[in-house]
Amino acid sequence: MGIPLEQLLQAIPFEQLLIQTVNGIVTGMILALVASGLTLIFGIMDVVNFAHGELFMLGAYVGVITLAATGNFWVALVVATLTIALLGAAIHVTTLRPLLGRDPLTTILATFGISLVLQNYALWQFGPVARKIQEPFTGHFTLFYLDYPWYRLVIALLSAAIIGALWLFLKFGTYGIWIRATTQDRVMAQAMGIPVPSVLTVVFAIGAGMAAASGVLFGPLVGVNHAMGLDWVLKAFIVVVVGGMGNLGGSIAASIFIGLMESYASLWVSPAQAVIFSFVVLILTLLFRPTGLFVPTPK
């Protein structure tokens, strides 16, 4: 320590700071897409879904297979989303619905079990070698001295669009009302004729589909393997806690916050070390604002 801040900033060229800002927002938006599925499932169902990362990973694999068969990235994105949404519905009906009304710990164990099964299935089925998803276009634009791939910006915009669509779905229309009523009072929702078990299945399927979509979108940047879900879901959990469990807006804000922080941190330290900053934020949040940074602490 002892280096004045000015000197520290002078060592970093301004362009690099801007590049890292763009990088941070892009990573933040992808993180937001993963985290919003997670926070949706938690906020509405009170289920902490430890299998979320595996749904993300399987989505990427379905993307790989569909891309190989059709040659079209966008078809792969849609097929992966729908397939994993269906898988999510099946998982919910067979594993989580029977646990409805039980201790939350049982759902944690159940989803953790599912995550192990899915991960090992992927290892057995696809082997340990990472697959590659080819991005749909390879164009670049010049950001100062850097060739910045258009695709990264498109992912950020698509993530924003998907999250926006989710928000509109929840805000307007009958099913949105059903889902929100179920969140607020499950028993009364049933007494109003809302088929709560089906609503919960649909919510889990939507969350799973969103995980799969982010898996495919992010596949071209990282490569697809059976353990790819771990990293992202760990970060998504940080985001969900920092943003306030079950708070969609908070999760998005926290995603961009964490994304920016890690990319600024990697100006000084390696990206792997930058992750440490996220955990520091997580621990500080849990210590001082356990309801999340973006939720007023209840008095």
Next chain:
Amino acid sequence: MTLGNASTDPLVKVEDIHTYYGKSHTLHGVSLEVGRGEVVGLLGRNGVGKSTTLKAIMGIVRPSQGEVLFEGRPITHLPTHRLARLGIGYVPEDRRIFRLLTVMENLRTGLDRRGVTDARKKQLLEKVYDYFPVLAERRNQAGGTLSGGEQQMLAIARAMMLEPKIILLDEPTEGLMPRMVSQIRQIIDVLHHEGAAILLVEQNVPLTLEASQRIYIMEKGVVRHHAVASKLRVSDAVIHQYLGV
């Protein structure tokens, strides 16, 4: 399973139901009936099992023994949302408004069902807005921001959206100002004239005797007394015995 004859069976028949809350035995064999379009009062001190009886009819509490029949059909094992669609409306004691949903969205939880045309939806909404003008004024306001009396109106209006054959009303006048109480009293009459049956749980004995055709009085998880409402007076010994303080 017998297919009941709709014209002779009571609308709701509760046959000897027992319920447990954890290890405590809350209902010890409750039996009662509500006919079509009939207003039936269920009286008793606090904690004798009146609310539990309503919850058992609604499928929120599962009886371990006994049966609930709706139009002659056993419904004891149907999920709550199916019962709502069959025509049982529930107005719980604590109102249970969806606090973050607007008044309109609260109503739509019951209104957006299959088989209800847009014209019919409009008609139903106009009807409740007619009865409860304050709900029309506040249709875009969050349910949680309404006053206690307004929330009670919303809870009743919300149940009416289901076009129920019977409404289970749990202490609708509890904690309300006298003016609101008389408004609720009028609504019970209106619902009755429209042909809906009502099973009314109340602490307000004069109101219940006035609004109902028949009365059941419960004590310690069983029905102790059953009478035609017009034959009962607030001063009767039986009222004093089971309800007096």
